[in-house]
Amino acid sequence: MRLRSLLFVPGDQPERFAKAAASGADAVILDLEDSVGLSAKARARAAVADYLAGPRNLPVLVRINPLATAMAAADLAAVLSARPDGIVLPKAEGAASLAALIEAMGEGAVPVLPIATETPAAVFQLGTYGAVAKHLLGLTWGAEDLPAAIGAATSREEDGRYTPPYEMLRGLTLFAAHAAETAAIETVFPAIRDEAGLAAYVARARRDGFTGMLALHPAQIAIINAGFTPTGEEIDEAQRIVDAFAAQPDAGVLSLDGRMVDRPHLVQATKLLSRA
Numbered sequence: 001m002r003l004r005s006l007l008f009v010p011g012d013q014p015e016r017f018a019k020a021a022a023s024g025a026d027a028v029i030l031d032l033e034d035s036v037g038l039s040a041k042a043r044a045r046a047a048v049a050d051y052l053a054g055p056r057n058l059p060v061l062v063r064i065n066p067l068a069t070a071m072a073a074a075d076l077a078a079v080l081s082a083r084p085d086g087i088v089l090p091k092a093e094g095a096a097s098l099a100a101l102i103e104a105m106g107e108g109a110v111p112v113l114p115i116a117t118e119t120p121a122a123v124f125q126l127g128t129y130g131a132v133a134k135h136l137l138g139l140t141w142g143a144e145d146l147p148a149a150i151g152a153a154t155s156r157e158e159d160g161r162y163t164p165p166y167e168m169l170r171g172l173t174l175f176a177a178h179a180a181e182t183a184a185i186e187t188v189f190p191a192i193r194d195e196a197g198l199a200a201y202v203a204r205a206r207r208d209g210f211t212g213m214l215a216l217h218p219a220q221i222a223i224i225n226a227g228f229t230p231t232g233e234e235i236d237e238a239q240r241i242v243d244a245f246a247a248q249p250d251a252g253v254l255s256l257d258g259r260m261v262d263r264p265h266l267v268q269a270t271k272l273l274s275r276a
Helices: 014-021 038-052 070-082 094-108 126-135 145-150 164-179 195-208 218-227 232-247 263-275
Strands: 005-010 027-031 060-063 086-089 112-114 138-140 183-186 212-215 253-256 259-262
Touching (some): 005 014, 005 218, 014 038, 038 070, 070 094, 094 112, 094 126, 126 164, 138 164, 145 164, 164 183, 195 218, 232 253
Parallel strands (some): 005 027, 005 212, 027 060, 060 086, 086 112
Antiparallel strands (some): 253 259
């Protein structure tokens, strides 16, 4: 499953589902958690289940409520029979919470995308996801719930950059995803109308090793997809590196266009071609 862009849609607004599916996003996340008020939860579950029962032209995931709440069981009971393509688990706390979710899903279990940094305890469980890697769609993080949980004023500097504690979480999630050999998904960019800012954010995410990103609005999808899609020049360069090592399989270092390339370059080129 290609996951460059994953678009959130409130589960109690079914009039937006078709627009989200037509946005060009690689996947849609129908949300039963934060974007849906308590009084609308039941209505949202019914709307999501109804949509899942129809034809789909892209993967559809469902973000349920946290496992610690009674609402999670109601969410699963409402949507699992319609076979969503995955469950997004908020306030995940490592392999144990994922195992609990898989058990709760039973025979109808589907892959899971945990949001892995929303509680203080979650931070210390990031290295455990490798134990449940076969159940993962990817790993992502968030910078909103944790500041509230610890009484921090904000997760961002005045210029929009993350403060040091949350930059640390971003990096830890990135490495946890790669350690589990699953997709590393960057968190949302909240300034919906800031196209230049979004493009820079996406470029930084891809540079650092993320392979996709969460989105809040259909207008963000084209920029996200473009940013996480290798260019023709990058593909050509990667193929030349792969071909050069294929021609000299015993070489540790090669000269290509007047510069030295070694085995880490080959690994990087191979991964880029697999994404392309």
